[in-house]
Amino acid sequence: MGSPNLISSFEMMVMLALLRLGDEAYGVPISEEIEEQSGHDIAVGSVYAALERLEARGLVSSRVGEPTAERGGRAKRYFKATGKGLKEIRETQRTLLKLWKNLPGLEGGKA
């Protein structure tokens, strides 16, 4: 049996940030959203690397937006989770919740 092509934790964060941002999801707000929620510094390059992997797997689609002066005349690239991507996230969440249950080492908030 072949091993499933699982989403990494960072890819999962990127997918969730995409969902939170809706139609306005491009590199800057995605990395800022993850930075805000995780408290870690996030490189835009890493976000794009994850998005490209997700796009190659059909979990995310993209479109080129409008260029602005603020960006040196360069266009934004907006991303959106596809139906397949949403299904994958739900499945991953279900699996994680099942694995999370009844963990003696984590009961009572102890890590």
Next chain:
Amino acid sequence: MRSIPAPKFATWLLMQLGCGPANEAVIGDLEEQFRRHPRTRVWYWRQVLIAIVGSAFQEIRTQKLRTLGAMILALAALVFTELFLAKAVVPITSMLPAPLWNAPTFQTFFEVAVTWTAAGLEGFVAGWVLARMHGGRRATVLFFAVLLNGAGALSFPVHEGVGSVAPGGALLSLPVYLIGVLILNCAVFIGSRTRTTPKSPRIGLVSL
């Protein structure tokens, strides 16, 4: 929003070496963040380096065999060019008049000229092969340059001992060697640009 522009050289470097299909968007995003927030130049450079290395790894990961094949062939082309040039230089030295050849200044000049010219030709041939074998993909060119420079750094002590082209010629000094490395890298890059990089077929822009 501040009016200080992002470091131009870093942006140029990312434009030249960034490998991802969304490279333009990455540059735009970095510029936007740099202008909108109080980010330092160090932050910008760090982001640029992460983007270059990350996109190169990403591209190579998806095409391991083609990358490896292109790099091996380019390396072989470089070695063959070096061997060919080494054979071609010997008759030239014998054609030179003895008083001229015996002058130490001329020997040094000749050796430096040969070293730099050879570096340029070898680099261009290797880059040309990379362009034909793998469309001159930036990630492959970047990794090839890293490999070449790594090997060069390791072999410098050997060159220092036996690098003279002319009998009794001056040994290669570090600055001459480093300029040769720079010429080699530039030549690989120029050679790889003799064919335009095809767009990655695996990721297309999809209309939402």
